[in-house]
Amino acid sequence: MTEQFNVQTLNQFIIQRQSEYPGAKGELSRLLHHIGIAAKIINRAVNKAGLVDILGEQGDQNVQGEDQQKLDVFADSHFINALKASGECCAVASEENENIILFEDEMGRNGKYVFCMDPLDGSSNIDVNVSIGSIFSIYERISPRGEVAKIEDFLQEGTKQVAAGYIIYGSSTMLVYTTGNGVNGFTLDPSIGEFCLSHPNIKTPKSGTIYSINEGNYINFHSGVKKYIKFCQEKDAKSKRPYTSRYIGSLVADFHRNLLKGGIFIYPQTNKNSNGKLRLLYECNPIAFIAEQAGGKATDGKQRILKIAPEAIHQRVPFYTGSTNMMKKAEEFLDFFDNI
Numbered sequence: 498m499t500e501q502f503n504v505q506t507l508n509q510f511i512i513q514r515q516s517e518y519p520g521a522k523g524e525l526s527r528l529l530h531h532i533g534i535a536a537k538i539i540n541r542a543v544n545k546a547g548l549v550d551i552l553g554e555q556g557d558q559n560v561q562g563e564d565q566q567k568l569d570v571f572a573d574s575h576f577i578n579a580l581k582a583s584g585e586c587c588a589v590a591s592e593e594n595e596n597i598i599l600f601e602d603e604m605g606r607n608g609k610y611v612f613c614m615d616p617l618d619g620s621s622n623i624d625v626n627v628s629i630g631s632i633f634s635i636y637e638r639i640s641p642r643g644e645v646a647k648i649e650d651f652l653q654e655g656t657k658q659v660a661a662g663y664i665i666y667g668s669s670t671m672l673v674y675t676t677g678n679g680v681n682g683f684t685l686d687p688s689i690g691e692f693c694l695s696h697p698n699i700k701t702p703k704s705g706t707i708y709s710i711n712e713g714n715y716i717n718f719h720s721g722v723k724k725y726i727k728f729c730q731e732k733d734a735k736s737k738r739p740y741t742s743r744y745i746g747s748l749v750a751d752f753h754r755n756l757l758k759g760g761i762f763i764y765p766q767t768n769k770n771s772n773g774k775l776r777l778l779y780e781c782n783p784i785a786f787i788a789e790q791a792g793g794k795a796t797d798g799k800q801r802i803l804k805i806a807p808e809a810i811h812q813r814v815p816f817y818t819g820s821t822n823m824m825k826k827a828e829e830f831l832d833f834f835d836n837i
């Protein structure tokens with residue numbers, strides 16, 4: 498194994514990219530730097546989760562009615578601390594908090610950005626040592642700096658994101674993000690405690706042979722989704738079918754695999770949940786920004802996720818994302834079968 502010596506660290510990359518934006522004052526750079534710090538702290542806790550009292554339930558329920566895991570709360574509080582310390586953030590919307598968290602001190606009120614986050618994604622996999630993640634999305638506030646931030650600062654459509662990304666705590670820990678100028682991945686090198694550029698300018702294949710959906714919900718799927726699953730399972734050498742079914746149950750991990758290998762991830766509306774399960778602001782919008790920047794697609798089955806006008810902080814939407822050609826085929830099935 499040859500070790501790379503001319504590695505570029507996340508901070509070096511952030512500073513280099515900042516110079517591409519004339520007039521940039523470093524606010525976004527400082528915020529991204531602090532996300533890196535929070536990611537390292539959470540990574541350390543995840544790595545030794547079995548040895549410290551951080552597995553299992555916290556004992557409370559979050560606004561979604563889910564039992565909060567200790568690591569959900571741990572990640573939530575460490576991100577909030579890091580965002581506060583950055584001095585660039587005026588408020589946070591988090592899966593683990595019903596209302597937005599306002600930074601009302603002077604430094605906070607002067608923050609230029611608002612931050613949406615899923616501090617710990619894949620909570621059902623925490624206790625069983627399966628890959629989990631954190632997801633974030635950043636917007637420039639629309640309310641005047643100096644004032645306390647408002648809910649309207651968060652209800653901006655996804656096309657307005659200035660940056661988005663995720664951290665995957667897996668066999669290695671990676672941070673993958675975009676500022677609207679391509680997608681780059683950084684792997685944490687524990688020996689130097691630095692995220693190092695390992696996946697520059699990620700592009701997702703136009704086609705793939707992996708489909709990811711929780712088939713346990715099959716009977717509640719609409720007919721378009723059922724027909725598309727059948728299409729994935731039929732034998733056809735020319736289109737490399739049957740495709741392979743892969744489902745980890747952590748959005749970040751399922752998306753990351755498909756991003757690199759090509760594939761499609763679907764969490765659709767069902768007869769039970771007309772809006773599916775995943776949250777627009779801190780799961781679907783950031784992942785959709787990454788998907789599109791890597792040459793893929795992300796929709797709710799009908800329209801671009803990034804064009805949906807948010808109405809509520811914890812709003813759910815059906816989510817389809819992946820390789821362009823697979824998305825087109827899936828949409829054909831949805832259009833045909835859901836409209837007959």
Ligand SMILES: O=P(O)(O)OC[C@H]1O[C@](O)(COP(=O)(O)O)[C@@H](O)[C@@H]1O
Pocket residue numbers: 563592615617618619620621711746747748749774
């Ligand atoms: O178990 P299900 O219904 O398939 O849901 C799995 C989905 O739910 C999630 O765990 C929801 O995210 P959280 O763990 O952050 O609540 C996603 O990561 C994943 O894609």
Ligand SMILES: [Mg+2]
Pocket residue numbers: 615617618619748780
């Ligand atoms: Mg999640």
Ligand SMILES: [Mg+2]
Pocket residue numbers: 569592615616617618619620
């Ligand atoms: Mg979560």
